[in-house]
Amino acid sequence: MLRSHRFFMPGFASVFAVMFAFTLVTVSCIPGCKMNPVSTAQTLDQKAYAVYGTFVVMEESAAGLKRDPNVAPQVKLKLVAADARAKPSADALLRALRDYDAATLALKAGDGTASQLSIATANLNTWIAQATADVDALVTAVHGVSTR
Amino acid sequence: MNTNVNQALLLVPDLLRALAAAPASSSFLTPSIDSILNSIAALILAGEAGYEGLQALNDQIKAMIAANRDPTQEEWDALKARSDAAHAVLQASTPS
Numbered sequence: 001m002l003r004s005h006r007f008f009m010p011g012f013a014s015v016f017a018v019m020f021a022f023t024l025v026t027v028s029c030i031p032g033c034k035m036n037p038v039s040t041a042q043t044l045d046q047k048a049y050a051v052y053g054t055f056v057v058m059e060e061s062a063a064g065l066k067r068d069p070n071v072a073p074q075v076k077l078k079l080v081a082a083d084a085r086a087k088p089s090a091d092a093l094l095r096a097l098r099d100y101d102a103a104t105l106a107l108k109a110g111d112g113t114a115s116q117l118s119i120a121t122a123n124l125n126t127w128i129a130q131a132t133a134d135v136d137a138l139v140t141a142v143h144g145v146s147t148r
Numbered sequence: 149m150n151t152n153v154n155q156a157l158l159l160v161p162d163l164l165r166a167l168a169a170a171p172a173s174s175s176f177l178t179p180s181i182d183s184i185l186n187s188i189a190a191l192i193l194a195g196e197a198g199y200e201g202l203q204a205l206n207d208q209i210k211a212m213i214a215a216n217r218d219p220t221q222e223e224w225d226a227l228k229a230r231s232d233a234a235h236a237v238l239q240a241s242t243p244s
Contacts, residue, residue: 037205045218046209049227053208056231057201063237083238087231094228142198 038132044124048097051128055090055135059083061142082141086134089127096120096127 037050062079065071103120106112212219 037202037209040206040209040213042213043218046212049212049219049224050205050209052231053205053227054202056227056234057198057205059231059234059238060201061198063234066238080238083235087235090231091228094224139198 044100044121045097048093048124048128051131051135052090052093055086055131055138058135058138058142059086062138065142079138079141082134082138086131086138089131089134093124093127093131096124100124 037054038047041047041050062083065079066076100117100120100123103112103117107114107117208223
């Protein structure tokens with residue numbers, strides 16, 4: 001279930017999780033981004049929701065552009081390709097979040113270990129980063145069309 | 149899925165190298181997150197595609213913070229359903 005367990009040593013996972021959390025806190029300081037959902041969110045669950053929600057908003061915008069007869073077919077293909085790339089990692093983010101929540105509950109119930117939670121946290125952070133990169137490509141594609 | 153896992157894992161060394169190279173006092177930004185924030189900020193400033201949706205999402209997260217809670221399963225399910233619907237439109241083989 002915790003797909004990355006072969007790749008992360010517990011210590012590595014903890015350090016990575018802390019460093020990534022640091023970067024998430026740091027990005028909230030960017031001027032002009034006060035309305036950005038990713039920087040508004042505070043908890044890891046809220047961050048994941050903000051990244052996935054941003055993906056959904058841009059996916060819906062892309063779907064609207066695909067229906068627009070004034071948008072060129074080759075541009076629509078770029079939107080479709082960006083969505084096809086982002087959707088799997090966005091959905092993987094959801095699965096990683098479920099693993100993280102399960103590991104958190106297991107630890108609280110005494111059925112799990114801190115190491116398992118650390119791995120799940122690192123896995124979730126990895127998918128947040130991957131989904132963010134793929135959503136960025138979708139945002140760029142949608143923005144490129146809408147500013148023509 | 150394996151491809152995506154590999155892509156995600158390839159990202160980790162780059163992140164760690166960049167983090168290690170950043171001065172402790174700097175406001176270091178992970179390149180991908182920095183990039184999406186810049187893109188979103190441009191959208192917000194321009195008031196273009198996705199503006200209202202992002203504003204609604206931002207308000208929703210602010211409400212969660214005010215209520216001191218995380219997203220509920222119902223909220224996640226609603227978001228997933230919206231994504232699946234938009235994805236179906238985008239990936240439909242016939243031009244819209």
